[in-house]
Amino acid sequence: MYAIIDLETTGGQPTQDRITELAIFIHDGDKVVDHYETLVNPGRAIPFFITQLTGINDDMVRDAPRFHEVARKVVEMTEGCVFVAHNVRFDYSFLKKEFADLGYNYSRKTLCTVRLSRSLIPGQPSYSLGKLCQNIGIPLEGRHRAAGDAAATAILFDRLLKISQQDEALANPDLSPADTLATVDALAPSGRTPATKKPSARRVTAVQEAIKTALLPPNITPEKVAALPQEAGVYYFHNEQGEVIYVGKSINIYKRIQQHFAVDYKSRKSLEFKNSISDITWELTGSELVALLYESAEIKRMKPFYNRAQRRSVFPAGIYLRQDEQGYKHLYYGRADADNPATPLIALANQFKAKGFLYHKVSKYNLCQKLCDLYKTQGSCFDYQVHRCKGACVGLEPAAEYNLRVDEAIESFTFEHGSFVVIGQGRREDEKSIVVVENGRYLGFGYVDGEFSARRLADFREVITAYGDNKDVQQIIRQYLRTKHKDKVKVFK
Structure with missing residues (x-):
């Protein structure tokens, strides 16, 4: 049994928008046997642009049931059905969120008619519901209304089942008419095919495959995912034109991409991102550190659309420096983004971590909380009152003396060692990765065979590919060296 469902909503975000209309058509593998439709009161105003799209306005839903009033009906109708x-x-994400708000875990197997259509009706110029129905002659009345769209999807689904049946009949001319006309009940709630019916192998396979791969982007095959390496590296999502639209990294590319596709997408934009993925390529790095550095470089080089949209700054907070009219240097934390023209001394993952980092430096180098914007007061800071501050906050400690400790703190922001090489795992067992930092500046990375040995920093410089130094890669290396990594760090004086 299949529950063919369409929803209208107040917007594209399941986390904040609500359902305004739903329709369910129950298909038994042969025909539609039941249906249900209702407006739903979302408990909030419907945006004007949504009303323009769907025709559903606040007056229409004012006396409609709330979702909790129709939830039982939805559960009962879809019980044992493929969604x-x-x-x-x-x-599916919208319904799961509505049920989660009621404290109920709604879970069903899912099947996407976009993916099934791409498999059984290849070569269409568009697989959007409206254009696909127009191109293959399916009537679509009441576009952008739940009942109209669900009814058209039910006709499309029925046609897809018949196409797979016809394909099997052509591929297997020895099948009897009874076999050829058999309906697909292999996915019935019992999980078994009734003994009185014998579905064609192709037909069952097409539907089962669509269910199994419902989480994948429509253009990505299971074979493509199965071929992904379970190793460290950088991966690329491409659109139909071959353009890179997203760059990512992982110590296990296969698992990370599986995670990408397994999540419930929370907005139309994220769904568009998933649906636009048409190919996946990758480059192995062996080393997790190299994967981090290479990803950062590739994002800056390619500026993929979905990296820009989702990660405008790898490290959106930082520690900054200013000097007041009395000559005192002030360390302070703040956002590190396009709205802040200052360059941070060090970039950090978020403002909470930046604040904690600054508190640590204030304690270690005996700095003034007030001059570091950690204690808001017109007078002296709290540390001065308990004799931990030397009085810079009230002008008692000379600026020159105080600034020496500020400079010490700033020096501690850099690497523990000025020049060093990180030697890690390569892309093969007989290979090593090399990351070079000289005088606090990142130079790049490269690979050498397992027998390579060098005594001078210059020897390592010769085997790397040069990459630009910036605040992001500085922070990547700093954070990586703080982890329990297994790489060898060779220090040069």
Whole structure:
């Protein structure tokens, strides 16, 4: 049994928007046997642009049931059914969120008619519901209304089942008419095919495959995912034109990409991102540190659309320096983004970590809390009152003396050693990765065979590919060296 579902909502974000209309068509593998539709009161105003799109306004839903009033009906109708929708992750995510708000874990197998259509009706110029129905002659009345879209999806689904049946009949001319006309009940709630019916292998396979791969982008095959390496490296998502739209990294590319595809997408934009992925390529790095550094370099070089949208700054907070009219140097934390023109002395993952980092430096180098913007007061800071501050906050400690300790703190922001090489795992067993930092500046990375040995920093410089130094790579190396890594760090004086 299949529950073909379509929803209309107040917007594209399941985390904050609500359902305004739902329709369910139950298909038994042969035909539609039941249906249900209702407006839903979302408990909030419907945006004007949504009303323009769907025709559903506040007056129409004012006396409609709230979702909790129809939730039982939805559960009962879809019990034991495969959840079918066009771009199924969107509708499924909305229903899961509505049920989660009621304290109920709604879980169903899912099937996406976009993916099934791409498999059984290849070569269409578009697989959006409206254009696909127009191109293959399916009537679509009431576009952007739940009942209209769900009814069209039900016809599409029925046609897809028949196409797979016909394909099997052509591929297997010895099948009897009874076999050829058999309906697909292999996915019934019992999980078994009734003994009185014998579904064709192709038909069952096409539907089972669609269910199994419902989490994948429509253009990505299971074979493509199965071929992904379970090793460290950088991976690229490409659109249909071959353009790189996202760059990522992982110590296990296969597992990371599986995680990408397994999540419930929370917005139309994230769903568009998933649906636009048409190919995956990768480059192995062997080393986790090299993967981090190479990803950062590739994002800056390629500026992929979805990296820019999601990660405008790898490290959106930082520690900054200013000097007041009396000559005192002030360390302070703040955002590190386009709205802040200052360059941070060190970039950090978020403002909470930046504040904690600054507190640590204030304690270690006996700095003034007030001059580090950690204690808001018109008078002296708290540390001065308990004799831990030497009085810079009230002008008692000379600026020159105080600034010496500020400079010491700033020096501690850099690497523990000025020049060093990180020697890690290569892409093969007989290979090593090399990351070079000279005088506090990142030079790049490269690979050498396992027998390579060098005594001078210059020897390592000769085997690397040069990459630019910036605040992001500085922070990547700093944070990596603080982890329990297994790489060898060779220090040069």
